[in-house]
Amino acid sequence: MAQTFLHTMFGPGSRALQEIAGSRGSYARMEAQAGEIDSLGAREDEFIAARDSFYMATVSEDGWPYVQHRGGPVGFLKRLGGNRIGFADYRGNRQYLSTAHLAADDRVALFLMDYPNQRRLKLIGHAQISEDPADIAAVMPVDYAAEPERAFVIDVVGFDWNCPQHITPRFTEAEIRRGTQPLLDELARLRARVAELEGEKP
Structure with missing residues (x-):
């Protein structure tokens, strides 16, 4: 820890x-x-760069916790140097809950999950919201069609790697496809061979 x-x-x-x-x-x-202050290193860099989603907690003006799911292409949460990370914020349901909460209290907590490998990285820090084009460009994923409205920039002050206990392995469609493709290829080869042998019968 x-x-x-x-x-x-x-x-x-x-x-x-x-x-x-x-x-x-x-x-x-x-x-x-x-x-x-806990310094993010190569292990954290690699883990953050491989994520396509995370959960972010903020606190309302009345003290109520609020957890929001954020998703995007792999690597959309970016290291910006030192202990700073950030991501682009896109037009959504226009409730602006996290945005409003951070205007009153800039503290955030993030959970980054790796379900297949049962790993979890927890981050705490101070977040700021920026509409500066340079900040938005710095966190914008390459070749992503969505139009960003602002950038969330977070200065991480602490982190913790959690134990794997009770993290249920879950897999994306792409991960399942990668795992089953060799079997599907072999099945296609066997079917082709069976058809070939049946064609050779007198």
Whole structure:
């Protein structure tokens, strides 16, 4: 668990429950190693670049949590250098929930899921919304037809890799097709061979 994520997310209540559960000692040792802001590295880069969706949580002006699903082509969530990531925001249902929430409180939490490999990356940070053409161009996926309205730019302050327990493997249509294509090719070859042998019968 990365240090800034741990220090940010552990409050008095969770520490008290850790004491009761007997896990407080190990977490206290981790907290004692507090360092600078968690730095995204090559492992996180690779994981972020391979995603085609994620979940983003914001908080309303009344304190209600709101989780939104974001999707796009693989790699639509982009690293922008350092601990900064971003994505293009397209015209949708025009409720503007996340946009309005961030105007009042810029904190966000993201869940990035890799269902086939049962991996999950959690990110926390501060988000800003930009309509600057340069920012939009920086996060716009190549050859994507949708018209962006703005860019979401997030400065990540902490992250954590979760254990695979209870992540149910799920597969996209493309992943299933890649896995079954060799079998389909072999079936076609066998059918062609059967037809060939039947044609040779007197």
